[in-house]
Amino acid sequence: MPTYHEIMTTDLSALTTAAEQWDGMAKEFHKQETVYRRDVYGITLSPGWSGLSANAASGRFKVTLQQFQAAQSEAKAVASLLREAHTDFTHLRKKLESARGDAVKAGMTVSEGGVVSYDTTKLTDGERNALHHEPDYQQSVRKAVTSWQTEIDRLVKDMCDADAAVENALTRVVIDSDVSDGTLVGFNSHAHGDVKTYEDEARREAARTRTDGWKSKGKTETSGPGVGASAEGPDWGEGKLGEAEAHADLGSASAEGSMTKGPWKLDGKADAYAGAKGSAEGSFSQDGVEGNASALAGGQGSAEGKVNVGPVGVSGKAEGTVGGEANANLGVDKEGVHLGGEAFAGAKGGGEFGADVGGVSAGFSAEGWAGPGAEATVDYGKNEQGAWELSSKVGLSPGLGGEMGLNFSIDPGEVMHTAGDLADAVGHGVGSLGHAVTSIF
Structure with missing residues (x-):
């Protein structure tokens, strides 16, 4: 977040300079698009190359061609955002400079850090004496200082909010939001140069993810690829006849979590696995025998x-x-x-x-x-x-x-527990009814 000193001293012309360079970048991408369309993508459309290989190459080359076009859209959008930032920052700084000037005219001083105080250097002897000995005069001075400090702080906050909005826009403008363009981490073909639109987008996302009093917890795990095998047993003391396992994993992932709010509880989990695995085991005890095998x-x-x-x-x-x-x-x-x-x-x-x-x-x-x-x-x-x-x-x-x-x-235990809760609830209800009847008479 920018400070008062940074707001008043930063060279904002750097934003327009950078915007011009981004516009220049868009022009360079357009030149490269023209060359690529003619010398690379174009050969897949000529009659001299046909068949499955031409079709496959045309599809892949088209993705790259579209990335050149998307890069131009993204660069132009960044340039537009930088110019909008320059306009907004300049306007807000002028308002802050005007407020500082008005505060000085009202007998205040504003430090380089934006701290407002009463200017005593221009006071007459009578005013200086009143400042030291008259409570009403002292109170009016404190009230004036507080009022001007509040105004300066408000304008600084407005600049900080504008700066955060621009940061949000510059972060989002480079995100490839089109999952059908052949790449997940390419240039943003839907980029636009409006700060407020990205601000509204962030606000909608925040509304969708708001917890509204829900408490959540969870964990995720991933692994692979890997291979391995193990075997052990028998172990007569532990009741194991033996067990063996082997795997060749391409990868696995799992996630689980829960959310609670009052009497509500939501639980969920998901997992995925790719590869090959097999296992077999057998055991015995005084309670019985068990055997399992899977592949x-x-x-x-x-x-x-x-x-x-x-x-x-x-x-x-x-x-x-x-x-x-x-x-x-x-x-x-x-x-x-x-x-x-x-x-x-x-x-x-x-x-x-x-x-x-x-x-x-x-x-x-x-x-x-x-x-x-x-x-x-x-x-x-x-x-x-x-x-x-x-x-x-x-x-x-x-x-x-x-x-x-x-x-x-x-579940016998749970059935009895629920029945007990129900009996308690009925008992409390009957007791409340009895008190109500008694109070009526």
Whole structure:
């Protein structure tokens, strides 16, 4: 932010000088566009070159040609912004100079730093005596100094606001906002030379991202590419029969976050993976035995979210896979039996929807498959959170097909907690009614 001293002493003519140079840059880009259109892009349009290679070259060369044109638009826009800045800054500085002159005429002095004080060098002996001994005179002087200081500070702030607006415009004018021009980091073909338009754009973005009392938190992770493998076991003391894993990752990314406001809570997460990986493991304990094996080659991604308001929740999930995968699992323990298997090659995508009210939840899932595959799973028992769950999935696809699934669960602890809250609420309501009846009589 510029200070009073910087505002009053900066050579603003540098802005118009720079604007002229940016206009000159636009002219140079126009010359290069003419040469490129004739000697490079033009050869793809001549009858001497045809076929797939000519079409491919023409497409790529056209992107470069459009960048020469976009560079001219951006350079002209920057020149326009600099001239507008010069006009605005000059106007605001004249207003500040005028205010300083009026303050001096009113008996004030204004320092190089913009500090206003009462000028005592021109006072008569009587005025100097009154300044030292008369409270009313002292009060009028303090009031006058404060008034002029407020006016000087206001004009300095106006200049700072104008400077921030120009900075915002110069930052945005060079952003490639057209995602269809063949490059994501090129010149801005939609650049314009109006400071206020960019100011309005920033204001709209701020309105879209305003939290309005919501508290948020989250994290993101990325990795890859990389390869690796590991194997270990058996470990009879830990109950491990053995496990092995291998991967060749092209890359992976994940993100998750939540927002809360009063009784509302929004949760979401997303992840993506590309590469090949496989794993197998087996374990045993006094509670039962378990074995799992899986393999994937291709890419997969998913996104899910949930909205909770008090004891009521609604959730949704979408996911997709391209490539081949296979999974098999078996588990037997005192809480139930879990078994399933899946094999698929091709592309698939689908989603899930569910709702939860006070510990009782139900959900439905559907998925479309383009490729051969089959899946069947049945799962009944108590999960890690202590809720009893029944879920099943059936899918078949000779070429085009899909799967459907249902799940239902009851959390005894959550049901009792919700029932207790409801009883308390009813009790408070009855008590309030009793007080109301008593007060009437």
